[in-house]
Amino acid sequence: MIDQTRLWDAQAAAEYDTPGEGMFAPEVLGPTVATLAELAAGGPALELAIGTGRVAVPLREAGVEVTGIELSPAMIARLREKADAERIPVVQGDMATARAGEGFALAYLVFNTIANLLTQEEQVACFRSAARQLAPGGCFVIELWVPQLRSLAPGHGGTVEVSEPGRLLVDTYDTLAQQVVSHHLRFDPAVDGARGARIARTPHRYVWPAELDLMAQLAGFTLEARWADWDRTEFTADSRSHVSVYRLPTMDR
Structure with missing residues (x-):
């Protein structure tokens, strides 16, 4: 739980x-x-x-x-x-x-x-x-x-919901359990590579x-x-x- x-x-x-x-x-x-x-x-x-x-x-x-x-x-x-x-x-x-x-x-x-x-x-x-x-x-x-299950490509379990400077939001689906996890990635686009990136995850039942x-x-x-x-x-x-x-x-x- x-x-x-x-x-x-x-x-x-x-x-x-x-x-x-x-x-x-x-x-x-x-x-x-x-x-x-x-x-x-x-x-x-x-x-x-x-x-x-x-x-x-x-x-x-x-x-x-x-x-x-x-x-x-x-x-x-x-x-x-x-x-x-x-x-x-x-x-x-x-x-x-x-x-x-x-x-x-x-x-x-x-x-x-x-x-x-x-x-x-x-x-x-x-x-x-x-x-x-x-x-x-x-x-x-x-x-x-x-x-948005229609957005799932065959064989893929996730969708990119937001892609903008400094922020990505990716949703991953478990269609059997009717669960989705939102992955919120925030970063400074001026910083090279992954340094300074921060991720948070929130689960949901759709x-x-x-x-x-x-x-x-x-x-x-x-x-x-x-x-x-x-x-x-x-x-x-x-x-x-x-x-x-x-x-x-x-x-x-």
């Missing part, structure tokens, strides 16, 4: 935030926050794996009450530099089992984080935990990439949209919407990611 707290340690937390760039870019965060605020519809929200508050902090600034669950103490400490416990309460624990309360209008998991749960059982438990903490009629939103929908059904959800991104672009067979909105039934159903 992999200790996820060792993966998301102080160094990872310190390097996680990239203000104004990447997943912190306004064109990424703006639609994310706007969509989540709309789905919360004035009610409180629960972020599973809240991390350093990339989404939670601007969502709270938009007027949505946000509570978080986070496994990594280092990530929580980084979040606390931005918002105190009164403004954004956080329960330390596993997103598949930890409880932060009941009656939330919205629960959400962004940026592929459900894949950090490395077994199907854990991923199903995450859906069921979210359902227990939502109010009737509440929704659970998941942002997740679509496995999930097809259809399997995700079945997990949702097991927890009592129905699929309400699926988009290719937070701008609500149409989801197609060629989409590389999706934002899926699942809804619990209301009391009178």
Whole structure:
């Protein structure tokens, strides 16, 4: 069993935030926050794996009450530099089992984080935990990439996802176990050879949209919407990611 707290340690937390760039870019965060605020519809929200508050902090600034669950103490400490416990309460624990309360209008998991749960059982438990903490009629939103198995050349088990000065990202697949390991290689391109290179590896369990929908059904959800991104672009067979909105039934159903 992999200790996820060792993966998301102080160094990872310190390097996680990239203000104004990447997943912190306004064109990424703006639609994310706007969509989540709309789905919360004035009610409180629960972020599973809240991390350093990339989404939670601007969502709270938009007027949505946000509570978080986070496994990594280092990530929580980084979040606390931005918002105190009164403004954004956080329960330390596993997103598949930890409880932060009941009656939330919205629960959400962004940026592929459900894949950090490395077994199907854990991923199903995450859906069921979210359902227990939502109010009737509440929704659970998941942002997740679509496995790029079509990119695998015959006889090869990996793909190069990013190749740019100073950074390589290679994903290696175990298609029998439905596992992928992301290898993040960072280096100074001005340095000759491999000196100064640093590598980090993060394991994931990839999930097809259809399997995700079945997990949702097991927890009592129905699929309400699926988009290719937070701008609500149409989801197609060629989409590389999706934002899926699942809804619990209301009391009178």
